[in-house]
Amino acid sequence: MQRMKLLVAASAMAGLLSVGAMAGNADLVKQGEKIFNTKKIGNCLACHAVNGKNINNPGNLGPKLQGLSAWPEQALFDKVYDPYTTNPISAMPPFGKNGVLNDEQIKAVVAYLKTIN
Amino acid sequence: MIGKIVTTSVAVLMGVTVLSAGSFNAQAEKDRQALVKYMEKKFADPEKSRAQFFPYATDEDVKTNLKKGVKFEDFRMGSYAFDKIGRGQYEEINEMPPYEDNIDAGEELYNNTKGIKKCFPDPAIAGEYPKFDDKKGKVVTLSLAINDCLKAAGQKPWKLTKGKMADLEAYFAAKSKEAGKKVDIKIQSKAAAAAYERGKKYYYSQRGYLKLSCATCHVQGSGNRVRKEVLSPLLGHTTHFPVYRLKWQGLGTLERRIKGCEKNQGENPHKPGSPWMSEMLYFMAYMSNGLPVDGPDIRR
Numbered sequence: 358m359q360r361m362k363l364l365v366a367a368s369a370m371a372g373l374l375s376v377g378a379m380a381g382n383a384d385l386v387k388q389g390e391k392i393f394n395t396k397k398i399g400n401c402l403a404c405h406a407v408n409g410k411n412i413n414n415p416g417n418l419g420p421k422l423q424g425l426s427a428w429p430e431q432a433l434f435d436k437v438y439d440p441y442t443t444n445p446i447s448a449m450p451p452f453g454k455n456g457v458l459n460d461e462q463i464k465a466v467v468a469y470l471k472t473i474n
Numbered sequence: 475m476i477g478k479i480v481t482t483s484v485a486v487l488m489g490v491t492v493l494s495a496g497s498f499n500a501q502a503e504k505d506r507q508a509l510v511k512y513m514e515k516k517f518a519d520p521e522k523s524r525a526q527f528f529p530y531a532t533d534e535d536v537k538t539n540l541k542k543g544v545k546f547e548d549f550r551m552g553s554y555a556f557d558k559i560g561r562g563q564y565e566e567i568n569e570m571p572p573y574e575d576n577i578d579a580g581e582e583l584y585n586n587t588k589g590i591k592k593c594f595p596d597p598a599i600a601g602e603y604p605k606f607d608d609k610k611g612k613v614v615t616l617s618l619a620i621n622d623c624l625k626a627a628g629q630k631p632w633k634l635t636k637g638k639m640a641d642l643e644a645y646f647a648a649k650s651k652e653a654g655k656k657v658d659i660k661i662q663s664k665a666a667a668a669a670y671e672r673g674k675k676y677y678y679s680q681r682g683y684l685k686l687s688c689a690t691c692h693v694q695g696s697g698n699r700v701r702k703e704v705l706s707p708l709l710g711h712t713t714h715f716p717v718y719r720l721k722w723q724g725l726g727t728l729e730r731r732i733k734g735c736e737k738n739q740g741e742n743p744h745k746p747g748s749p750w751m752s753e754m755l756y757f758m759a760y761m762s763n764g765l766p767v768d769g770p771d772i773r774r
Contacts, residue, residue, distance in 0.1 A: 403700050406532075414702035417530040418695050448694065450684035450740070457683055457740070 382468060389469030392462055399458060399466060404449070407473055418448055425473040433467045499661035502670050502760050509693075509761055510546060513709045516697065517544035517556050531698060539704075540697060549710035550768040556697055557704040564772065573644055573718040573770045576725045580645025583638055589627025590642070593619070600643070600650035601657040601713075601767045604756040606666035613669050613752040616643060617727060621747075634746040635730035640716040643727060647716065647769030655767045657713055659760040673757030676750060677708075682741030688754075691735075700738075703774075712759040714771035721774065728755060 392399040394412065406415035408423035415421075425433065435442055438453030452458040458466065516527045520540040528536055541556045548555040554564045584590055584597060603616035614622070617639055621631035632639040661667050677688045689708070691700065696707035715728040722730075729746035732754075736743040744750045 416699040416701045416703075417528075417532065417535070418691070418698050418700060418705075420530045448686070448690045450686060455683045455685060 385465050385468040386472055387469075388462075389465035389467065392458065392466050393469055398462070399452065401466075409474055422470070422473050425470045428470070430467055430471065433470050434463060437463050437466055437470075498663055498667045499670075499760075501667065502661050505674065506761055506763060509709050512693070513549060513696070513707050514544070514546065518542065520556075520697065528698060535699070546764075547766060549707060550713040550762075550765045552706035552710060552714065552771075552773070553696075553704045555707070555710070560704055560774075563774075567720075567772055571718075572772060573716075573725055576641045576644045576716075576718070576770065577648045579638075580641040580643070580648075583642045584645055587624070587642075588629060589623050590620070593623035593626075594646070597646050597649040598653040598655050600647040600769065601655045602659070604659070604752060604759055606661065606663065606669055606756065608663050608665065611665055612749060613673075613756045615729075615747075615752050615755055616646065617729060618747055618752065634727060635733070636722075636724060636726050640725040640727050640730075643716045644725060644770040647714075647767060650767040651769065657759060657762045657765050657767060659756070659763055661760065669753045670757055670760060673753035673755070676754045677757055682736070682739035684740035686739045688735070688739075691738075708758065708761055710762055710765055712755065712762050713765050714768040716769060717771045717773045719773050725770065 393401040393407075396403075402412050402415045404416045404419035406412055406417065406421040408421060434453075436449075437458070439451040440447035440449040441451060450457065453460065453463050516523065517540070519542050520528055520531075521536045521542075524531065524536050528540075531540075539558050541558055541561075544555050551561075554561040584594075600616065603619065604613050605619075606612070607614045617634045620639060620642060621634070624631050661670055680687045680690075691705050692708045692711065695705045698705055712728060715731070716725050717731065718725045719731075727746075729751060732751065733743040733746065
């Protein structure tokens with residue numbers, strides 16, 4: 358039980374617990390999609406095409422995103438927060454670590470990424 | 475080559491100081507050759523080397539849009555060296571180059587601005603800058619040299635990014651191109667080599683809140699896309715400036731272009747004319763040594 362609490366605390370700190378619980382999931386997905394596609398916010402499309410979604414002129418410095426629905430949320434969160442944790446030479450910017458996106462925004466992006474098959 | 479032989483024999487005649495001039499660029503020359511080799515290999519056959527250089531590119535890009543067998547001289551053209559669609563659009567606009575008036579305006583400035591002709595008796599010098607000025611102990615870009623000259627003649631310096639500066643540089647570039655000049659950057663002292671090394675460090679370090687380096691986009695990234703833009707290579711980056719950009723609806727210097735890229739990187743741009751900018755330009759220009767001067771040019 359104690360351990361469980363710790364886990365809960367840890368994931369709340371990482372800002373993950375509330376995905377889907379806080380706002381309606383559909384809203385969150387929409388919000389995430391907007392961050393993904395807006396130049397002044399996430400601008401993810403500068404480097405990524407997305408499987409099954411209609412993205413306007415995506416770049417390809419990064420891979421076409423696919424199969425992300427199968428990724429654990431934490432792994433997606435970590436990738437966006439700081440890609441160097443899993444890939445020290447990643448060309449992807451550390452959006453969370455460098456304060457480009459806050460935890461709430463990353464949660465929204467993760468909700469969107471989870472819809473990518 | 476002949477130039478090299480002549481310099482060497484002069485060096486022998488003049489003794490030690492000049493003799494060692496040849497070796498101060500040893501590291502830079504190694505870097506340059508490695509870059510040329512990398513780019514030639516990358517663009518020899520993009521479809522074949524896809525896994526190594528274009529892991530995330532679309533089939534269309536590697537199979538049809540990216541040109542094969544790009545030659546050394548072609549790299550003076552930026553991304554149009556290998557982006558076939560971009561090249562087509564570029565050639566269309568170039569039938570009526572929008573920078574012709576700027577070259578004329580630059581010639582006017584050359585002939586009628588006090589001091590300029592005296593400082594630059596030969597206008598075909600675009601490929602020789604930036605230079606390292608050993609007396610001042612710093613890198614002098616063409617823009618800074620022009621301003622030094624204006625100041626010496628008692629005139630107000632010009633803005634480094636556009637306007638008169640860009641026009642005069644367009645004239646210098648056109649004259650250099652006409653004369654068949656090549657980029658010829660020299661590193662002839664220990665201090666010059668150190669400035670080059672600092673410029674290289676700036677170019678390869680991750681900066682700005684996005685933690686991107688220039689090299690992420692223009693070395694590894696070259697030939698790949700950010701949004702729909704095909705990224706141009708470091709090799710050849712300084713050969714064709716100033717450029718008339720459709721986005722600017724006007725002409726701009728290399729300094730102006732780099733400010734834009736620093737913003738893309740999520741960084742507050744450095745001041746044009748700052749040692750940071752000048753030393754990075756020194757590094758960038760050295761990388762293009764041996765390529766024909768090809769400015770002014772047009773870009774989207």
